[in-house]
Amino acid sequence: MDWRRLCADGGEPDSTPRLESGDGSHHPGPPRFVTVDEGIVDPTGNEMEARDDLAPWNPDGDATYDWTVLDSPADSTATPTDGPVAEFEPDVPGEYTLALEAPDGTHELAVRAFPEPDDDAPRPQVELDATVADGRVHLSATASVVGDGNPDIEFYVDDRNEDVLEADGTIPVSAIDEPTRVYAVAVDERHSVPDAVELVPDGEGTEATVSVVHPFEPPEWAVNSVVYEIFTRRFPDRDDPTFETIADRLDHLERLGIDVLWLTPFLEAESGFGTPMEFGGPHGYNTTDYYSVDPDLGTMADLEALVDACHDRGIRVVFDLVINHTADTHPFYEAAVDETHPDHDRYRDWYRWEDFDERDADTYFGWDGIPNLNYGNPEVRAYLLEVVDFWADKVDGFRADVAWGVPLSFWTEVYDRVGGSDSEFFLLDETLPSDTEMGGGRFHMHHDDVLHDTLEQLGESFADGRADDSRTSDGTDDPADEATATEEDAVADEFTDSAAGLDTTTADAILEAVENRQRRGSHPDSQWLLYVENHDTDRYLAEHGRAAQLAAGAVTFTLPGSPMLYYGQETGVTGRRDPMNWDAFDEELLEHYERLIDLRKTDPALQAxxxxxxxxxxxxxxxxxxxxxxxxxxxxxxxxxxxxxxxxxxxxxxxxxxxxxxxxxxxxxxxxxxxxxxxxxxxxxxxxxxxx
The missing domain is CATH 2.60.40 (Immunoglobulin-like)
Structure with a gap:
């Protein structure tokens, strides 16, 4: 794939370790569990709703792939759509077997389609475990559901392994000659997110046994982490904002007791330094080169030195992975829309279009400057997997921007790909409203939008007086404030109403928000990021006042989940993307958060x-x-x-x-x-x- 000449630094990716998904073949991954009304589809539009597709793993953009149905329930006429990346809508509940014809042979994929559910019914949860005794693997699964349901449990062996599960529900150790994945699904009025165990062979002959691995568990270091998000170009020194000056400020994070630093995008982007606030400021979410850091922040070596400095302090680094879209000034998009460009025919199909003749790209929320990439093109998937490989080698985890806009199948492959190489690698999704399908083999942690929206509504109800947010955190007038509201409030307004259905007129709504995780059927291993504010929201202090901000911050450190601070939340910054107030800390506020962090990290009764x-x-x-x-x-x-x-x-x-x-x-x-x-x-x- 000769994409490198369109990158700013074409030689850089050559040094990237190439990872493999699964066994390195084109097999399309684990069994799929869907409902007949939803199917496996990737529609244009559907803002903030997850999408999915059928796709070969480790794709080759030049190869030929074809999908067919090998077996289906009686009366079904469902067939996959044409193309190497397909959609499939089961029309009858039951089990289907699909075949993917690929250059390396025929691969089978099980699809279990459940009846159309009652969306108001609680979703069950399932936990799968296994023990080894008397030469056999014994599966044990526990299912639960809110209310008086009694879920059944179904077991499935990954299609990449032989059918080793016997009628009595056990597996002979002798049948396991390669890592074998087994899945359990709980079925009540709805079906659960699947859980899995991986059976790893160990020893030979009479000494043969297996180890039981739980592949959906998060890295241990992430479970009780305290996360700190910085707006990368506004956190360091105001006069010299670089990777180096961010590193100079890490003592502040170390004193606080921060475990994870989430960096908003730092790659070359359309919205670099100098971007006016009416366009969101220097946010970096419209990438122009996936392999080059913003030169105004420094060099790749400077970034790596920053990561090393974090590691020296026991702080992990999470990279904001923006692969749902690019900037409309990305070389790929410029080639796509320019019919005179020598690579026009190729890159036209790298993007989704509402109307190509009008150059009307598929976008979200009317954000015309960030066209959506086309995951129906195997070449796009192959390229973005190389991006994943490149950055997974340099950081400790990804926060996936607009995760809901990228097909679930791709995230399943990413999870397998980076987890197979490094079980300590961490994945956090931005899916708003949070989608339980993102758990159990796609992401370890999810933004807790239900709790966040609950805190917002409680702040509106009980605020002690709003701060004057027409002023920046250093006390000067912000001439861009009125213009900022147009672009930024549009972002924040899209990410609301997650607490719909909860009674947010009383403070105990925070407890209902946490309990709601079980009703929604989140995976038992899913972790939750608890936050008061982030780069897409107004500052809670400015909107709802000091008392409410102190209480909301305390909520995130005393309820189950991983607390997150957005830079300056602890020091009194009142503008959502203002520079950090390094010389004007609110010391009383800072002391409040220092106490919360210290107690959260030292007292097991407040931990995960x-x-x-x-x-x-x-x-x-x-x-x-x-x-x-x-x-x-x-x-x-x-x-x-x-x-x-x-x-x-x-x-x-x-x-x-x-x-x-x-x-x-x-x-x-x-x-x-x-x-x-x-x-x-x-x-x-x-x-x-x-x-x-």
Missing amino acids: GAELERIPYDVDTDAAVAFARRDPESGRRLVVALHFGAGTATVEIDEPVVETDLLTGSNVGDGVDGQRSLSVETVVVLESDGSH
């Missing part, structure tokens, strides 16, 4: 494995809530009370607690006979008496 418990409580305002967290291993239990409003709330609980706030060291309660009346300004965290 700790259970969330509802407790009885009485409050004098709807702006307050109380709950408990319990570490099942140690039995340690904490009670947390939060208040979003101004002033002080009184929260009464019916259990004994140590009345010293673990965050501040102050006494916050009084009471007798097991009842406690707590005075809560924003947050208190108390040890349950006797929970040592």
Whole structure:
């Protein structure tokens, strides 16, 4: 593929380690689990809805591929669409076997189609495990669903392996001569996201056994991480914003106790330095070269030095992977729209079109400057897998921008590809509203948009007065503020209403938001990114005031999930993409977040494995809530009370607690006979008496 001459640095990718997906063949991946009403389709449009397709893995853009149906339920007439990347809409519930004719042979793919579901019904969850005894692998799966359902469980062996599962539900160890993936799906009124185990052979002859691997588990380092997102071109020194000056500021992150640094895009892009705020500022989400860093930030060596400096401090680095679209000034797009370009015929099919004759590219939200790439073209997929290979070698993980716009099949291949090479590699998706299909073999962590939208609505309800956001964080007037609202509010407005259906008139909606994960059927291994604000939202402090921001921040550090800070959230920045206020920190705000981070990192009752418990409580305002967290291993239990409003709330609980706030060291309660009346300004965290 001679794409390199269209890159700024054509030689760079030659040094990239080439990864393989699956066994290196064109087999299209694991079995597919769908419903007859949704199928496997990749429509134009459908903003913020996940899409899917059938595609060969490790694709060759010059090869020929063909899809057919080998077996299907009686009365089905469904067939895949023509082309190397196909769509398929099952018309009858049941099991289908599809065949992919590829240069390396015929590959079979199982598709299990379930009946059209009741979308209001809760989705079940399933956890699959296996043990090895008496020369056999014994599968064990646990299914659950909110309410009174009783899910069945179905097992499937990956089509790339022989049919080794016997009628009694066991697998002979002797039948496993290569890594073998087994899937379980729970079926009630809806079907679950599948879970899987991988059986890895070990030893030979009478010594043969297998190891059981859980391939959907996240890297251990990510589970209890505290994440920090920076707007890359606005975080370093105002007068000299480079990779080097970002590295100079890492002491701040180390003091805070940050585990993961998420860098917004730093590649060559249309929106580099100098981009006016009416166009979003220097955001970098419209790439012009996937292999070159923005020279205004520095060199590739400077970036690698920044990553090394982070690693020296125990901080992992996540790269913002933007592969749903390019800039309309990317050389590929310029070739696509210019009929006189020597590569026009080739690159025209690299993009999706509403109307090619009018040069009307498929875009989202009317963002004409970022045309969507065409994943129906194997050459595009091959190119973007090379991009994945290149950057996976340089960072610790990807945050996938507009993940919902890229077919699920591609993310499944990426997960297999980078995970097969490095089990420590981390994947975070941006899918808003969050889609449970992104879990279980596609991404480890998801933006918790339901909790975020709940926090936004609580802020609107209980704000203590909005800050004057017509001023920047350094106190100067922002002449671009009015223009910024046009572009940026359009972004934020698209990412709302995720909390629809929850009662957000009282603060206990935050508990409903967390419990909603189970009702939606998220994968049991899925982790959740908890955030108050990010680069697509207004600053919570500016919108909802200080008390609400302090409480909302505390929510993200005391509920189950991985808390994230957006740069300046902890220091008082009020403009969503303002420069970091290095010489004007709000020290009281900073101290609040330092205490939260320290307690979250040191107390197991606030970490990922700790259970969330509802407790009885009485409050004098709807702006307050109380709950408990319990570490099942140690039995340690904490009670947390939060208040979003101004002033002080009184929260009464019916259990004994140590009345010293673990965050501040102050006494916050009084009471007798097991009842406690707590005075809560924003947050208190108390040890349950006797929970040592």
